[in-house]
Amino acid sequence: MADDRADVIRQVKEANDIVDVVGSYLSLRPAGRTFKGLCPFHEDTRPSLDVDPQRQRYRCWSCNKFGDVITFVQEHDRVSFKEALELLARRAGISLEKIGSSQPNSGRAFMLDTLRWAAEQFQKCLLDSPLAEAARRYLGERKLAGDTLRRFGVGFAPPAGDWLVRLAQNQRIGLESLEKVGLIAKRQEGEGYYDRFRDRVIFPIRDVRGQPLGFGGRILPGSPQIARGAPKYYNSAETEVFSKSELLYGLDQARAASDKTGYLAVVEGYTDVLMAHQFGIGQVVATMGTALNARHVQRLRRFAERIVLVFDADAGGDTGVDRALQIFASQEVDLRIATLPEGKDPCDLLVDSGAAPFQQALTDALDALEFKLQQAVSRSVDGGIEGRRRAVDEVLGVIALAPEMPGQSGAIKHQLIVSRIAQRLALKEGVLWARLEELRRAAGNRKLAGEAAHVAQVASAARSAGARDANGGGNSPDEPRQAPAPPVERDLLQVLLAEPELVPHAKAELAPDQISHPGLRRMLEGMYDLHAAGKCADLDNLRPLLDNPRLTELALRWQEIGRMNDNRSAWLARVLEEFRKRRVRPIVRELHNRLQAATDHDKAVELLRRLQNPTEVLDGED
Numbered sequence: 001m002a003d004d005r006a007d008v009i010r011q012v013k014e015a016n017d018i019v020d021v022v023g024s025y026l027s028l029r030p031a032g033r034t035f036k037g038l039c040p041f042h043e044d045t046r047p048s049l050d051v052d053p054q055r056q057r058y059r060c061w062s063c064n065k066f067g068d069v070i071t072f073v074q075e076h077d078r079v080s081f082k083e084a085l086e087l088l089a090r091r092a093g094i095s096l097e098k099i100g101s102s103q104p105n106s107g108r109a110f111m112l113d114t115l116r117w118a119a120e121q122f123q124k125c126l127l128d129s130p131l132a133e134a135a136r137r138y139l140g141e142r143k144l145a146g147d148t149l150r151r152f153g154v155g156f157a158p159p160a161g162d163w164l165v166r167l168a169q170n171q172r173i174g175l176e177s178l179e180k181v182g183l184i185a186k187r188q189e190g191e192g193y194y195d196r197f198r199d200r201v202i203f204p205i206r207d208v209r210g211q212p213l214g215f216g217g218r219i220l221p222g223s224p225q226i227a228r229g230a231p232k233y234y235n236s237a238e239t240e241v242f243s244k245s246e247l248l249y250g251l252d253q254a255r256a257a258s259d260k261t262g263y264l265a266v267v268e269g270y271t272d273v274l275m276a277h278q279f280g281i282g283q284v285v286a287t288m289g290t291a292l293n294a295r296h297v298q299r300l301r302r303f304a305e306r307i308v309l310v311f312d313a314d315a316g317g318d319t320g321v322d323r324a325l326q327i328f329a330s331q332e333v334d335l336r337i338a339t340l341p342e343g344k345d346p347c348d349l350l351v352d353s354g355a356a357p358f359q360q361a362l363t364d365a366l367d368a369l370e371f372k373l374q375q376a377v378s379r380s381v382d383g384g385i386e387g388r389r390r391a392v393d394e395v396l397g398v399i400a401l402a403p404e405m406p407g408q409s410g411a412i413k414h415q416l417i418v419s420r421i422a423q424r425l426a427l428k429e430g431v432l433w434a435r436l437e438e439l440r441r442a443a444g445n446r447k448l449a450g451e452a453a454h455v456a457q458v459a460s461a462a463r464s465a466g467a468r469d470a471n472g473g474g475n476s477p478d479e480p481r482q483a484p485a486p487p488v489e490r491d492l493l494q495v496l497l498a499e500p501e502l503v504p505h506a507k508a509e510l511a512p513d514q515i516s517h518p519g520l521r522r523m524l525e526g527m528y529d530l531h532a533a534g535k536c537a538d539l540d541n542l543r544p545l546l547d548n549p550r551l552t553e554l555a556l557r558w559q560e561i562g563r564m565n566d567n568r569s570a571w572l573a574r575v576l577e578e579f580r581k582r583r584v585r586p587i588v589r590e591l592h593n594r595l596q597a598a599t600d601h602d603k604a605v606e607l608l609r610r611l612q613n614p615t616e617v618l619d620g621e622d
Contacts, residue, residue, distance in 0.1 A: 006540040008094070009070075012085055015092035018056045018069040022049075024209045025076055026302035027259065038302045040076055041065045045301070045332035045409070057556070067553050074549050081547045083107045111241055114177045115204075115212040121167055122155025122202040122215070131163075132156040134220055135201050142271055143351045148278045152203070152253065157217060159199035159225070165192070182214065182237035199223040200234065203249065203270040205242065205288065208303075210252045214242030216270060216288065235288055244288035246295045249273055255303045257282030263306035265338070265362055266292055272310075272346040279355040281362075284346075291323050297333050306334040308365045312345050321372055325395075326402040328368035329417060332409060338365035369417055372398065373424050392425060393439070396432065400439035485517040488578045490558070493520055495572045496527060497555055498562025500538040502572050503531050509576055514583070519551050 019035055022028060028035040028051060036047040039060040048062035059066045065075065073084040086109040089095070126132045126149070135156040139149065148154075157163065168178055175193055178184045184193040200217030207213055214236030219225055236242050248266070250273040258264045261283045267273060269286060276284035283304075287296060292309055300307050309324050321337065328335040338361045340349055349358050366374070376394040380387035405413060418436065422429045484490075492510070496503055507528050515521040526545040527537040535541050539555055546552055565571050 006536060006538060008089075009085065009540040009543070012088050012092060012094060013056065013069055015094065016069050016088045017053065018058060018072070019051055019053045021069050021088070021091075022051050022058060022072055025072075026208075027255065039063060039065065040302060043298055043331070055560075057560070065553070067549075067556050070543070071549060071552055071556065074552075077108060079108050081543050081549075081552070083109060087112075108241060110177065111181050111239070112211050112213075114173070114181050114183075115214070115241070117173060118164065118178070118181070118183055119153055119155065119202075119204045119212040119215075121164065122157060122204075123150075123153055124155075125158065126154060126156035126201075129156075129158070131158040138220055139201065142275075142347065144271065144274055145278055148274050151277075152250070152274055153206070153212070154274070155202040155204070157195065157197035157200050157202050159223070161194045161198060162192070164195045164197075180239065182239050182242065196237070197234065199225050205236070205244075205247055205249055206252045207247070208252050208255060213247065214239065214244075216249065218270065233289055245290050245293060246299065247288055248296060248299060249286040249288065250277070251285050251299070251303075253277060254283050254285050258304040262304060263308055263334075263336075263362075264300050264304045265308040265310055266296075266300075267310045267346050268312075269345065269347065275347040275350045276358065279350050279358070281350075281355055281359060291320065292327065293323075294327060294331065297327055297331055297335070301333060306336065308336045308338050308362050309368075310338045310340065310346060310361070312340055312343055321368070321375060322398045324368040325372045325398045329399045329402040329414070330405055332405070332413070335368045336365035337368055337371040338362050369395075369420060373421065377424070388425065392421070392427070392432070392435065395421060396436050397439050400436060400443050485520050488575060488582065489515050489517055489520050491571070491575045492579075493523055493555070494558040494562035495565070495568050495575060496524075496537070496562075497539055497559040498565070499568045500527070500536055502568065503527050503537040505572060506576065507531060510579055514579060519548075519554065522546065523551065523555060 019028060022037070023035070026037045026040055026049075028037040029047070030036075031047075031050075033052070033054065035051040035053070037049045037051065038044040038047055039049040039062060041060060042063040044060075044062060049058060049060050049065075051058045056068055057066065058068075058072055067075070070081065070084050070088065073079070073087055074081060077084065077087070079087070086107060090109055090113075126135055139154070144154075164178065165175065165184055167173075168175060168184075175184065179186070179193065182196065184195055186192075187194055197215065197217045200219050203216040203218070204212040205214045205216055216236075217234045219230055219232055219234070223230070235244050238244070249270055251264075254264060254273075254277075263283060265276075265281075265284045267276070267284055267286050273284050273286045276282070285300075292307075297307065309320075311320060324335055324337055327333065340346065340361050341357060342349070344352070346358055372395055376391040379394075380391040399414075399417065404410060418429055418432050421427070422432055492506065492515075496506060506524075510524075512521050512525045512528065515524055523542065523546065526542050529545070530537040530541050539559055542555070543552055546555070562568065
């Protein structure tokens with residue numbers, strides 16, 4: 001019984017191959033005995049993440065992240081060790097009771113279960129309920145096939161204000177859980193809850209693994225809700241699992257197609273995505289009613305090197321193109337822009353003309369710089385010299401607002417951008433560089449003026465923090481320590497993590513308070529506590545006690561290092577001997593000082609004798 005939890009942790013890890021789990025979050029490609037992918041923990045532009053199926057570990061050679069399958073889920077989903085374990089247990093079909101879930105109605109795993117239940121209810125309503133007749137008719141008029149609706153989990157929320165509330169009560173689903181995931185809300189007057197989605201076609205917003213994280217709702221044409229001011233589109237409220245500024249609709253379905261095409265296309269509407277997939281163009285996703293941003297690009301880059309942003313011919317406008325150019329200029333991404341003929345949205349174009357025109361528009365997409373250049377030059381055709389000058393400023397002004405890319409890669413990209421502008425507008429590169437710097441300074445001055453008050457506040461807060469530190473404040477044990485751990489303390493944890501059976505030998509001789517580094521002291525205390533409780537003091541049992549991704553990552557690294565030494569008993573003996581010497585040193589220094597100051601011969605002889613036997617010195621001081 002003592003090690004049941006560790007056994008379940010091992011069972012969960014064995015049931016969740018790290019390549020399968022990491023591959024469900026991002027694209028991995030074989031690279032010898034390991035797999036490579038773009039690291040999700042920093043703005044990776046070349047495959048830096050190494051996933052080792054033999055050791056069941058991952059490592060980023062750029063940002064230095066390291067860990068196992070549980071650590072990856074902890075870091076990626078920003079959850080606790082326990083929640084990561086629950087998510088992986090559910091993925092493998094392992095009962096939550098086995099992992100000791102004391103809070104069955106909380107945490108990310110339970111939120112995902114609640115969202116999955118709601119998605120099923122919405123879809124059942126659309127497919128089977130008489131309440132959804134108008135919704136089925138509307139979707140039929142949009143030419144969306146039943147197979148497409150089923151594949152994307154499209155559903156319907158009836159107009160009644162408490163349909164989902166009553167359904168949950170009948171099926172004994174906790175209303176608090178529905179409120180937590182943003183599906184219902186408390187009434188302002190009186191008791192009870194009301195449904196947030198009413199009389200809407202429901203589009204589940206799923207992560208790359210197909211799990212619903214939230215919903216988008218399109219109100220039915222002619223709904224009485226419109227007269228009351230209801231918006232055409234309505235998204236789930238922001239929750240722990242749903243953030244509309246980061247998610248992309250249809251990415252779970254599009255990621256496989258992107259492997260074949262080499263790119264992902266971004267459109268504006270849910271039905272645009274559905275119709276594109278229905279016509280066999282599966283590399284299409286949509287944002288959640290927000291403009292494409294850097295977080296979207298980082299997520300998309302995990303699956304494709306090229307991104308095509310699709311604009312209606314009438315809707316692209318200057319703002320969308322300028323945002324695209326800023327992203328193009330500030331990140332290592334091949335960002336292109338496609339415009340559709342006849343001013344139609346993708347859904348209408350596909351229905352009216354088939355797949356060929358839409359596919360051709362994607363194929364003919366221009367990179368963001370070329371698109372902006374053509375746009376600016378076309379406006380200056382009849383403007384003479386002044387018109388061409390304005391065209392230069394129009395393009396350079398957008399680039400000046402973009403964050404500068406770091407390193408040589410950024411310098412090369414900006415050099416190529418300026419070179420192309422110079423060629424297209426028949427200008428010297430030096431003149432363009434000078435004007436770009438002027439525009440950057442002007443933009444920087446405006447930004448600095450706006451941030452002056454904020455900087456003053458930060459400085460004030462820093463001074464206050466400094467005063468607290470001077471008065472004895474400092475980092476908590478959970479916060480990263482700036483100074484590295486002493487080598488002997490590091491060696492101790494490496495050997496014990498590699499061979500937990502040696503813990504009682506260390507415990508008999510070494511107290512935790514002899515460890516100066518707070519994180520390592522916490523590890524050692526945890527291992528001692530496990531041993532005292534009759535449990536194996538291994539890392540699987542230790543991790544729930546730490547529940548700190550940084551410490552866990554360190555422990556995993558040191559466990560690997562420790563396992564490289566075959567004679568760990570002798571290693572521990574050397575480490576413990578070094579700790580004895582470390583305890584003796586200050587006592588020896590004190591005896592030396594006393595010996596130099598001694599005037600009595602017998603006392604000097606006694607001090608000299610004690611100095612010649614360090615073990616006796618240590619025993620005497622203890």
